[in-house]
Amino acid sequence: MKIYIEVNGQKKVYDVAPDEYLLDTLREDNFYSIKRGCDNSSCGVCTVLMDGKAVQSCTLLSVKADGHKITTIEGYQDEAKKLSEHFGHQGADQCGYCNSSLALTVHAMKDEIVKPTNKDIKEYLVGNLCRCTGYEAQHRAIKLCLEDDE
Amino acid sequence: MKVVNHALPSIDGKGLMMGKKAYTDDLSEPKSLIVKVLRSPHPYAKIVKIDTAKAEALDGVELVLTYKDFDRRPFTRAGQGYPEPSPHDKFVLDNYVRYIGDEAAAVAAIDVKTAEKALKLIEIEYEVLEPVLDFETAFENEILVHTEPEIHDMFPIGFDPKKNLAASYHMHVGDVTKSLEESEVIIEESFYTQAQAHVMLEPHNVNARVDYQGRLVIYSSTQTPIHVRRIISQALDYPLSKIRVIKPRVGGGFGGKQAIHGEMFVATVTLKTGKPSKMMYTRKEVFESSYSRHPMRFDIKLGSTKDGVLKAIDCWVVSDTGAYGEHALTVFMVAAAKVFPLYNKVDSVRFHGNVVYTNHTPAGAYRGYGAIQGNFALESSIDMLCHKLKIDPVEFRQKNMIKETETSPIFKIMGEGTEGIEMFMESCKLDYCVKRGSELVKWKEKYPRKELGNSKVKGVGMAIAMQGSGIPYIDMAAATIKLNDDGFYNLMIGATDIGQGSDTILAQIAAEALGTTLDKVIVYSSDTDLTPYDTGAYASSTTYVSGNAVLKAGKEMRQMIIDEAAKVFEVNPEDVEYDGVVLKSKDKEITLKDLSNRLFYNEDQKQLQITSSYYGTKSPPPFMAGFVEIDVDKETGEVDIIDYVSIVDCGTTINPMLAKGQVEGGIVQGIGMAMYEEVLYTKKGKLVTNDMMNYRIPTRREINNLTTEFADSYEESGPYGAKSVGEIGIDTPPAALANAVYNAVGVRITTLPITPEKILMAIKEKEKGEK
Numbered sequence: 001m002k003i004y005i006e007v008n009g010q011k012k013v014y015d016v017a018p019d020e021y022l023l024d025t026l027r028e029d030n031f032y033s034i035k036r037g038c039d040n041s042s043c044g045v046c047t048v049l050m051d052g053k054a055v056q057s058c059t060l061l062s063v064k065a066d067g068h069k070i071t072t073i074e075g076y077q078d079e080a081k082k083l084s085e086h087f088g089h090q091g092a093d094q095c096g097y098c099n100s101s102l103a104l105t106v107h108a109m110k111d112e113i114v115k116p117t118n119k120d121i122k123e124y125l126v127g128n129l130c131r132c133t134g135y136e137a138q139h140r141a142i143k144l145c146l147e148d149d150e
Numbered sequence: 151m152k153v154v155n156h157a158l159p160s161i162d163g164k165g166l167m168m169g170k171k172a173y174t175d176d177l178s179e180p181k182s183l184i185v186k187v188l189r190s191p192h193p194y195a196k197i198v199k200i201d202t203a204k205a206e207a208l209d210g211v212e213l214v215l216t217y218k219d220f221d222r223r224p225f226t227r228a229g230q231g232y233p234e235p236s237p238h239d240k241f242v243l244d245n246y247v248r249y250i251g252d253e254a255a256a257v258a259a260i261d262v263k264t265a266e267k268a269l270k271l272i273e274i275e276y277e278v279l280e281p282v283l284d285f286e287t288a289f290e291n292e293i294l295v296h297t298e299p300e301i302h303d304m305f306p307i308g309f310d311p312k313k314n315l316a317a318s319y320h321m322h323v324g325d326v327t328k329s330l331e332e333s334e335v336i337i338e339e340s341f342y343t344q345a346q347a348h349v350m351l352e353p354h355n356v357n358a359r360v361d362y363q364g365r366l367v368i369y370s371s372t373q374t375p376i377h378v379r380r381i382i383s384q385a386l387d388y389p390l391s392k393i394r395v396i397k398p399r400v401g402g403g404f405g406g407k408q409a410i411h412g413e414m415f416v417a418t419v420t421l422k423t424g425k426p427s428k429m430m431y432t433r434k435e436v437f438e439s440s441y442s443r444h445p446m447r448f449d450i451k452l453g454s455t456k457d458g459v460l461k462a463i464d465c466w467v468v469s470d471t472g473a474y475g476e477h478a479l480t481v482f483m484v485a486a487a488k489v490f491p492l493y494n495k496v497d498s499v500r501f502h503g504n505v506v507y508t509n510h511t512p513a514g515a516y517r518g519y520g521a522i523q524g525n526f527a528l529e530s531s532i533d534m535l536c537h538k539l540k541i542d543p544v545e546f547r548q549k550n551m552i553k554e555t556e557t558s559p560i561f562k563i564m565g566e567g568t569e570g571i572e573m574f575m576e577s578c579k580l581d582y583c584v585k586r587g588s589e590l591v592k593w594k595e596k597y598p599r600k601e602l603g604n605s606k607v608k609g610v611g612m613a614i615a616m617q618g619s620g621i622p623y624i625d626m627a628a629a630t631i632k633l634n635d636d637g638f639y640n641l642m643i644g645a646t647d648i649g650q651g652s653d654t655i656l657a658q659i660a661a662e663a664l665g666t667t668l669d670k671v672i673v674y675s676s677d678t679d680l681t682p683y684d685t686g687a688y689a690s691s692t693t694y695v696s697g698n699a700v701l702k703a704g705k706e707m708r709q710m711i712i713d714e715a716a717k718v719f720e721v722n723p724e725d726v727e728y729d730g731v732v733l734k735s736k737d738k739e740i741t742l743k744d745l746s747n748r749l750f751y752n753e754d755q756k757q758l759q760i761t762s763s764y765y766g767t768k769s770p771p772p773f774m775a776g777f778v779e780i781d782v783d784k785e786t787g788e789v790d791i792i793d794y795v796s797i798v799d800c801g802t803t804i805n806p807m808l809a810k811g812q813v814e815g816g817i818v819q820g821i822g823m824a825m826y827e828e829v830l831y832t833k834k835g836k837l838v839t840n841d842m843m844n845y846r847i848p849t850r851r852e853i854n855n856l857t858t859e860f861a862d863s864y865e866e867s868g869p870y871g872a873k874s875v876g877e878i879g880i881d882t883p884p885a886a887l888a889n890a891v892y893n894a895v896g897v898r899i900t901t902l903p904i905t906p907e908k909i910l911m912a913i914k915e916k917e918k919g920e921k
């Protein structure tokens with residue numbers, strides 16, 4: 001069946017199966033920033049924003065996205081670049097598999113919380129798992145990036 | 151130094167965060183056949199009949215593979231050098247299945263749905279066999295996991311499938327029975343370590359195509375592309391020269407991608423059909439059908455004098471390798487080889503035991519393998535000894551542990567799967583690490599405990615650890631440096647970046663040697679057709695072994711450039727001054743840019759390129775001291791980790807920030823293993839923890855504070871003084887946390903993970919005993 005989604009500001013039409021997940025629809029369309037990690041909403045690497053809110057595309061049926069606005073990090077390249085500068089300086093880069101979705105979730109957090117505290121940041125990003133970094137360097141980088149914005 | 155020992159940003163982080171095409175699945179061919187595997191529902195069974203007709207008849211199914219499609223050519227998936235120290239005990243497909251999740255058949259179809267439907271149409275009649283599920287009774291059990299006549303070891307490793315032995319081992323120094331008899335104080339305890347899952351966020355992933363030259367080209371999310379090529383060639387009897395393996399960006403490995411996973415299937419499908427194919431493990435398959443850390447039991451005995459001089463270590467170990475013997479011996483040996491030399495002043499050591507087959511998901515390589523298990527057993531029992539002796543654990547270690555310039559007889563006796571080599575510690579700042587760590591954690595103030603009121607107690611605990619830096623005389627790495635016009639370089643390395651940052655730090659080493667900046671070194675790594683040999687990313691070898699190869703190549707390239715300038719100036723090379731940008735001799739000068747353009751286009755034309763190789767003649771250990779501060783709730787057994795202090799001696803840090811990331815990532819995985827991660831099976835051998843809801847890894851919430859520092863250290867044999875840093879971080883948390891729990895609430899947890907339930911139960915029991 002046909003669904004109409006606006007992806008990163010571009011109108012798209014996808015022909016999807018009723019049991020197809022958005023993760024597959026978008027990866028099929030070469031949105032490489034969205035990764036597959038766990039298949040059951042527990043790792044966060046497939047995160048996209050639906051109408052500005054972070055959702056896990058591995059368990060979101062594509063038909064449910066019909067008529068909505070989807071954003072991926074491909075839509076916020078400058079922001080990703082900026083966060084990655086801080087990641088670079090803090091040594092927060094490792095395998096990078098969690099990075100795009102993390103950047104996107106940080107964006108959503110900024111929209112939702114003004115001046116998030118350390119605790120806010122941890123809680124907001126708790127669903128974005130990372131197996132490589134131990135989180136410490138990511139946190140330093142995210143905090144510095146938020147300070148930069150001020 | 152201008153580039154090395156500087157915290158430069160990684161060379162690839164930006165593109166990855168921006169979501170560029172980089173990982174294995176991003177690079178699969180459009181319309182690839184989807185390969186799916188039918189997995190055994192039984193822990194042990196014989197396939198009596200297999201009928202694929204219905205599956206083959208399904209529209210969209212291209213191919214169905216069963217054991218009948220493969221010659222009986224056993225191999226090991228382990229992903230090691232050749233000949234492997236692991237038994238060749240695996241067939242691509244066999245008529246026996248040996249664990250729930252083992253491969254019974256495979257299909258290739260036009261899409262996932264069709265492939266999954268086809269799996270359901272394969273009809274298999276199993277003769278279900280009684281499995282071996284308890285590793286402590288597997289040895290000489292009447293049920294044998296492997297009875298195939300073709301399987302074999304490559305050289306003696308104690309392999310004896312008639313006794314369910316994948317490997318066995320014995321070593322001793324001195325007379326341990328006698329030293330124990332003579333010891334005034336004895337500690338005797340058994341410790342259990344559990345299976346831990348890697349949970350790298352990118353699942354195993356591989357795809358294949360035949361290119362326009364008729365060559366089989368495989369992209370694989372692997373740590374060992376060169377071994378993968380060799381193993382495919384041997385197992386499928388297909389010419390090595392017709393296979394190209396490329397490792398793209400990898401989303402984490404931690405040892406989990408050292409072995410072969412779907413490679414045999416995509417290779418077979420693509421060779422048989424001529425069509426591109428791909429396979430991506432579901433998370434369930436990653437848990438159930440790849441491998442995890444070897445569970446082990448340690449029976450350990452320590453002997454010491456009254457005043458705290460450690461005299462003897464005696465240790466018997468049983469290790470569970472599951473259904474296949476990948477890394478059976480190597481992991482086992484490391485449990486002593488990279489742990490026991492910490493206490494090098496003992497009179498005697500004995501270390502022996504068995505690695506047994508069971509009908510569980512296989513065990514295999516996982517960051518810190520063997521060392522984390524051995525460290526938990528030894529460093530826990532050392533603390534027990536300290537308590538019995540009433541000696542501060544920090545002081546005990548300061549007195550008994552290995553120091554700079556010293557050695558241990560174990561280095562010579564034990565390597566990884568083979569004999570080791572004699573080594574003296576040219577760099578060992580363990581004494582500094584212990585001192586600095588105890589200052590930072592405020593040991594003197596906080597040891598052993600402090601009541602916080604309302605049922606909470608604060609405790610501190612510590613442990614020391616060591617690793618290696620590659621496998622001497624076995625691991626070889628090579629690096630090629632090519633000078634391009636305009637004076638920039640390509641660095642081609644076989645070394646395998648799996649997220650640990652090796653492309654960046656090897657480029658830093660090259661840039662330093664060449665006297666240039668990081669942006670002038672363009673790196674290509676891990677393509678078996680284009681990059682030179684490297685064993686791959688394992689055994690903490692990359693910084694030390696590959697780094698030395700890069701350093702050598704860099705120095706030689708620099709000399710080649712000077713030689714060329716000397717010709718231009720018509721002087722001796724010794725008379726050329728070079729700062730990496732401009733070459734000078736008296737009043738003449740030429741920039742590297744002009745020289746390289748001249749070499750390409752104008753005069754005395756040639757390509758400057760050099761390949762250098764390196765293999766270690768020793769494996770200098772990095773060392774660390776880990777200190778942890780925890781709050782324990784006596785009423786719930788709940789533990790809050792307040793701070794984990796790591797002081798690491800890894801020689802020079804090529805990139806201090808990335809090195810820190812390696813340590814901290816390791817610490818957090820170690821905390822996971824220590825506190826809650828556990829691969830669990832039902833009594834019938836079915837994996838319970840087969841998704842990320844049931845198998846929890848640490849989240850941001852659990853990690854409060856990590857304090858990580860490096861000792862000022864320089865390893866003469868390392869590139870710019872560096873040793874390895876990839877594994878050392880994972881080793882200390884289990885013992886340090888067990889020791890902290892003891893210090894806080896007086897109970898000794900000897901079975902990992904240290905869950906609140908275990909702590910609470912032990913507290914209750916202790917209270918009962920006291921009453």
Ligand code: FES
Pocket residue numbers: 035036037038039040041042043044045046047056057058059
């Ligand atoms: S893949 Fe969607 S949350 Fe893990």
Ligand code: FES
Pocket residue numbers: 093094095096097098099129130131132133351401402649
């Ligand atoms: S960097 Fe590898 S999962 Fe986060």
